[in-house]
Amino acid sequence: MTFEEKPEGNGSLVDENQLDLGAKHQANGKPAASVRAKLPARQEAKAKCSLPRKSLSTYTWQEIQRHNQETDQWLVINRKVYDVTGWADRHPGGRLVLNHCAGEDATDVFRAMHPDPDIVRLYLKPLLIGELAPEEPNQERNKNSQLVEDFQELRRTLETLNMFNANLGFFFLHLAQVLILEALAWVIVWHFGSGWLITIFISFLLTVAQAQGSFLQHDTGHLCIFKKPKWNRLMQKFVMSHLKYGKNKIKFINYEKQHLYFHVSWAPFLIPVYFNLDSILAMYRRRDWEDFAWVSTFYIRHFITFGPFYGIFGTMVLIYLVKLLESFWVAYVTQMSHIPMKMSTEENQDWFSSQVLTTCNVEQSFFNDWFTGHLNFQTEHHLFPTMPRHNYHKVAPLVKSLCAKHGLPYVNKPILKAFGDVIRALKKSGALWKEAYCMHPET
Numbered sequence: 001m002t003f004e005e006k007p008e009g010n011g012s013l014v015d016e017n018q019l020d021l022g023a024k025h026q027a028n029g030k031p032a033a034s035v036r037a038k039l040p041a042r043q044e045a046k047a048k049c050s051l052p053r054k055s056l057s058t059y060t061w062q063e064i065q066r067h068n069q070e071t072d073q074w075l076v077i078n079r080k081v082y083d084v085t086g087w088a089d090r091h092p093g094g095r096l097v098l099n100h101c102a103g104e105d106a107t108d109v110f111r112a113m114h115p116d117p118d119i120v121r122l123y124l125k126p127l128l129i130g131e132l133a134p135e136e137p138n139q140e141r142n143k144n145s146q147l148v149e150d151f152q153e154l155r156r157t158l159e160t161l162n163m164f165n166a167n168l169g170f171f172f173l174h175l176a177q178v179l180i181l182e183a184l185a186w187v188i189v190w191h192f193g194s195g196w197l198i199t200i201f202i203s204f205l206l207t208v209a210q211a212q213g214s215f216l217q218h219d220t221g222h223l224c225i226f227k228k229p230k231w232n233r234l235m236q237k238f239v240m241s242h243l244k245y246g247k248n249k250i251k252f253i254n255y256e257k258q259h260l261y262f263h264v265s266w267a268p269f270l271i272p273v274y275f276n277l278d279s280i281l282a283m284y285r286r287r288d289w290e291d292f293a294w295v296s297t298f299y300i301r302h303f304i305t306f307g308p309f310y311g312i313f314g315t316m317v318l319i320y321l322v323k324l325l326e327s328f329w330v331a332y333v334t335q336m337s338h339i340p341m342k343m344s345t346e347e348n349q350d351w352f353s354s355q356v357l358t359t360c361n362v363e364q365s366f367f368n369d370w371f372t373g374h375l376n377f378q379t380e381h382h383l384f385p386t387m388p389r390h391n392y393h394k395v396a397p398l399v400k401s402l403c404a405k406h407g408l409p410y411v412n413k414p415i416l417k418a419f420g421d422v423i424r425a426l427k428k429s430g431a432l433w434k435e436a437y438c439m440h441p442e443t
Helices: 041-049 095-101 107-113 117-127 145-160 168-192 196-221 229-243 255-286 289-335 351-358 366-372 375-383 389-405 415-439
Strands: 056-059 072-077 080-083 128-132
Touching: 072 095, 072 107, 080 117, 107 145, 107 351, 117 128, 145 351, 145 389, 168 196, 168 289, 196 229, 196 289, 229 289, 255 289, 289 415, 351 375, 351 389, 366 375, 366 415, 375 389
Parallel strands: 056 128
Antiparallel strands: 072 080, 080 128
């Protein structure tokens, strides 16, 4: 069975991003030389949409599920079948996301990650190759169709209730908090001097400012604040750059002791070493000199404000002392809802089930909300990543009710237990690693 797809062009669907249409990615991730010029992605999409449409085929889930390899990726959105193989390298969210959804229904994850689906409609049209056969269900047969339908109805309800609209005053106060703490640290040093006690005190003030800045840039990264993505990206560059900045083959690591390594290596060096170096290397590989300029403003500002009191070396020590303290904070907050939970890349689950089973919440209180940047509502954050965090507590009862209806666990625990579960989970998985690879090396 075939049908003719009619173009649905809409001149209002625009995106100002530019893509290198001629770049062919090599194995090392670097684009090969190309003689083709850079053109706006919108222009390319419109050009393709204006071409005559070929007759589009219908497919069964059995056919679609065969296209789940890195070199052959199909996915389904709202019953339409798309071949995203050639688009994967240029996907703004990276090719791994598409590869994870290849051969599956991606309707809910697509909706979760794109606050305005109309913007990406032009990109989808050139990738459309067909639709599900009429007798096929909306999602794979192993998935709970009633649960999928209930979750989609929940999302529509939340959209009607304006739960995805940000309160700009909330985020303005959050930014003001960060700026006031940083200004207060400078005033204290200017007035009282740079003695050890003062330095330790302002280090804690700056740590709070940096951690809260991390949560704010996290909001902008998820496009939670402004309606237009470009304003979120600009805000993220300002906050992130100017205000912040187990496998058997790895035989030299004893995973049995990983719960101890967490305290002495991973937690303290997550931000000052891993995040910083990884960001710098990524910017260098992309030749992203604009981001380099943004990052340099962070260090320039610190040398201007604290250099007269501590000198160049002392200011660098202060910067990395603050990053060290912040790293413990962020490491525990981000991992308390993930490491203790069950995760699997092999199970083909619906969006709601996969997020509920791999995340957990921490009890709500004013302190917990502030200390975690509302990531104590990790389940709601995963289900609705573009929702402003000040609405999580309003949505949580509805998510909990849906979990109860379909027999899914909704985990909510005290914050200290959540921190302890990180270490207990690492210790347990380390013991499993030892049993698998040390006690039974031949299996």
